[in-house]
Amino acid sequence: MITQFSLKIKASIATLTGLLALSLVIMSCTQQPGTTSPATTPTPMAVTNNTAGEEINQKLVAANTRFGFKLFSQIQKKQASKNVFISPSSVAMALTMAYNGSSGETQKAMTKALELQGLTLEEINKSNLLLKQALTTADPQIKLAIANSLWANQQVTLNPDFIQKNQQYYDAEISKLNFSDPASVGTINNWVKKQTNGKITEIVDQLQPDQILWLINAIYFKGNWSEPFAKEATKNRPFTLLNGSKKQHPLMSQSDRYQYLENDQFQAISLPYGNGQMSFYVFLPKSGKSLDSFYNSLNAQTWEQWMKQFRSRQGSISLPRFKLEYDISLNEALKALGMAPAFNRQQADFSGMSNVKANIDEVKHKTFVEVNEEGTEAAAVTGVGIRTTSAPARSEPFEMVVDRPFFSVIRDNKTGTILFMGSIVDPQ
Template identity: 30%
Template sequence: MKTTFYISLLLAGLNAVVHGQLPPNQHNEHDPNEPKHHTHHSGEAIACLKLVPNNADFAFQFFKEVILEVPHKNVFFSPVSISTAFAMLALGARSATQTQILEGLTFNLTEIQEKEIQAGFHNLIHMLSHPESRVQLNMVNAIFLTEKLKPLKTFLDDAKALYQLEAFTTDFSNPREAEKQINDYVERKTHGKITNLVKDLDPQTVMLLGSFVFFKGNWEKSFKPEHTEEREFFVDAETTVKVPMMHQTGKFDFYFDEDLSCTVVRLHYNGSATAFLVLPAKGKMKQLEQTLVKETIQEWSDNLFKRLLSLYFPKFSISGSYEITNMLSKMGIVDVFTDQADLSGITGTPELKVSKVVHKASLDVDERGTEAAAATAAEIMTMSLPPTIEFNRPFLMLIFDRDTNSTLFIGKIVNPTITS
């Protein structure tokens, strides 16, 4: 019987931002509002960009698995948190187990070597966490080990060097104390945003591996709180709820996708984060979910144009908590959860497997982001009334980092009044 351990994945997103992988060259080079890349990151950016297409494919494949599990509920997760944790796990995996993990993350191992993948994730973490981005994005990787388990020095050294891994000794034979230690750590690292991440720990657990992401961003153009009003949101044909609806009139990046019958509006955060708000026409959400791929995002990016709009967007808080072992198994990551697992690169012996993978994410969207922007700008409006775009039925929200072309978060908001 293999010894089991938990993997716990966490994303905390404050005020509507998530990381994800966009195709390269998504920027409009002539758009003065786009932030310029930091030239001294160019070497890191090259390493990161090797991961971009694969991380994007993983993000949207995983999205399709999540919505199959919870078809009529809010969805919110961080693909970069999941892929980072499993890339880190691949450091200690061997043979077929390692191959399945990396191929499950959509990497073609005939085109990219495992060392290149690890270097790319190392540089991605560094770039996403860089203070110059003006977006607070903290990625934390941690391992909690029973005292009896002696990990190989090479594994710990590599994981610390590549993933800034923090290691802690934990007494899993006392589940209550172990849960408190882990949950206190997670709550502190996510500024109180994620609480009670782990519960009902098995006393036989020997290791918990966690990847945590905390995001905090401010809208480039904040909404005025006095313009927020209660309006109707149409969950489905039978259900209507009241939500606080923010409102802003101005020029926005806009595109209508005729093939997918959806409206796309892009909002920037201060710094390098961007949100795509996607409103499908009535009855078209399922078509959008089933066909969404990275090339779709590229098409939207290429076709956005400035348009004067009267925009209504709900103020909401949602979270998602998922046991994702089954979803990952469907994507080809199988052996690591069974007695066929080979994680001998962690301890030197093969007596180890993953018993559970938990991912928890949360998102708050309000008028300011989290802090009011210091700048003031006046826009001159035409006298004619601009068209109104109102996000008053289920929609998607995708959050990207422009400096790394990464998909930070993917959300499907079915009912903004339900927080979890």
């Protein structure tokens, strides 16, 4: 029998839809059949989050930003010729949920990879709670919901403190499943589909009896442009691909005052959603400048510098209408960032999660994004499998025609949180 504690987050309306789900799988192979004790799914806890008047620790936002750009860099270097679209904010939150069950050298490795040095676990958890509250109530014109869940094998006992922290700080739903029942796969995937408004339909393809846990984080974001693009202004125009060839593709166009930045390397624009607290940023390398050279200068430090240099300016923007799906395993990228011990069967230590020795088996990430005249819709799912082991602005109007590969970001301007980022080399 499955016990579920659900969290329903009230959100607002806008044109960007984003979802990230992180699934954490722990596989138990050290216990023999008949020797496991039944898992106890905790009853709903009367948790009081005394966050009134407290502020988000900006060290956590800065850590998430550094982690996000490092992760994106690792992926983009390996897939420079492909579209890349990820949700670093949700990956960070989901991994932090797993971080609550890590210990010893594994915790140190995850601290380094997630850039959490100088923050206590309590500070991390409380700031994530405050951040989630701030993001989901940011703008009545934007719909943003964040949901977390833990799907436990009914034959395994999870650490009560691990469960309590994930409930208290991440509002995680807790469910027990029979991992030997094929129907359990559909139960998890139906939750994913619901949280992503049907944009992501599957994160689990099968469950093994020796798995003990799937941990999933989902973010759903939908927002309309503050000023929608007129559909009659959308025209087919040439878009230059990385190999120099051109394809005809619909470009949306409008003119207004925008937050804008231009230097010798690129043009950049901020297109606001709703009341303007959240924006879609587009960075377009200048003609003759490559997207790779732009990425060589892109990191958390330069990003923060650029954010301070945007100024209001009259101009026009032509932006491709596009829609894409993206699917990647994050194992190698996370190992390169220092998380290798968490994947190693001999070294991994998740003793804070369960008394069953475990290591991360796989981290999967799926995304969906669509940009059109009304706004943007995006979705992302990340699955983590854990296996038991033993220049100065000019005054004249600008013209920005995004007719070649570009970098894009969806950002909450108040907190500085990056919800999504992507490299678009071939709009579909």
